[in-house]
Amino acid sequence: MTINDQHYIDLTIAGDTNAFAILVERYKDLVFTLCLRMLKNREEAEEVAQDTFVKAYKSINKFKGNSKFSTWIYKVCYNSCLDNLKKNRKYLNNIPINEFTAHEVKTIDNALDDLEQQERNKSIQDCIGLLPNEDAFLLTLYYFEELSLDEISKVLGLKANHIKVKLFRSRKKLAHILRKKLDPEILESYESAGE
Numbered sequence: 701m702t703i704n705d706q707h708y709i710d711l712t713i714a715g716d717t718n719a720f721a722i723l724v725e726r727y728k729d730l731v732f733t734l735c736l737r738m739l740k741n742r743e744e745a746e747e748v749a750q751d752t753f754v755k756a757y758k759s760i761n762k763f764k765g766n767s768k769f770s771t772w773i774y775k776v777c778y779n780s781c782l783d784n785l786k787k788n789r790k791y792l793n794n795i796p797i798n799e800f801t802a803h804e805v806k807t808i809d810n811a812l813d814d815l816e817q818q819e820r821n822k823s824i825q826d827c828i829g830l831l832p833n834e835d836a837f838l839l840t841l842y843y844f845e846e847l848s849l850d851e852i853s854k855v856l857g858l859k860a861n862h863i864k865v866k867l868f869r870s871r872k873k874l875a876h877i878l879r880k881k882l883d884p885e886i887l888e889s890y891e892s893a894g895e
Contacts, residue, residue: 705769713761720760724753727770730845731777737828737836738781748784752777767854771847774855778837785833827877835870842867 705726711719731752735745756776763772824843828836841847841855849867853860 706765709760709763709765709769712757720757723756723769723773727773728753730770731773733844734774734777734837734840735781737840738778738833739784740829740833744784744788748780749777752780755780767851770845771851771854774841774845775857778855781833781837824874824878827874830877831870831873834866835873838863838867838870839874842870 705723708719708722712723728749732745732749735748735752736742739745739748752773756773759776763769824839828839828843831839838852838856841852847855849860849863852867853863856863858866
């Protein structure tokens with residue numbers, strides 16, 4: 701059985717640095733992935749991922765346990781990425797998209813479900829990498845961490861309804877990119893079936 705995060709958080713607050721190292725080990729890969737999605741630069745992502753854990757360590761006594769520790773660490777990570785972007789004044793331009801309908805987004809999802817899970821993940825990961833920073837971060841939480849709207853809203857500090865809109869827009873952008881990469885026959889069969 702895996703010992704839960706709270707056990708190590710309590711030990712860390714009590715001054716046990718080894719306990720914090722276990723938490724870092726648990727979340728470092730995902731924190732790095734999230735930083736890379738936001739910052740689009742490996743060196744910066746490594747730096748900000750380290751910074752995330754330094755900040756988390758310094759403020760761990762502020763963790764109240766109202767949400768999961770993972771949600772809290774993603775929030776620290778997100779804010780660290782935003783700080784880095786502001787500092788470097790790097791704002792990537794949004795890619796132009798055609799207006800997609802909800803049906804078309806669903807069609808893309810269905811077509812993705814048809815691909816092997818691994819292939820699907822690979823397709824999504826490759827395409828997410830092409831999206832603007834915040835969209836990439838949001839979709840990583842949504843597709844790979846399978847966080848709920850409430851959990852994502854805690855990470856980003858926005859209302860769940862706002863997240864729903866942002867998520868829909870991000871998925872439209874992703875759909876636009878995936879459309880170019882997926883087998884047209886798969887898409888065609890889904891689109892005709894949905895009419």
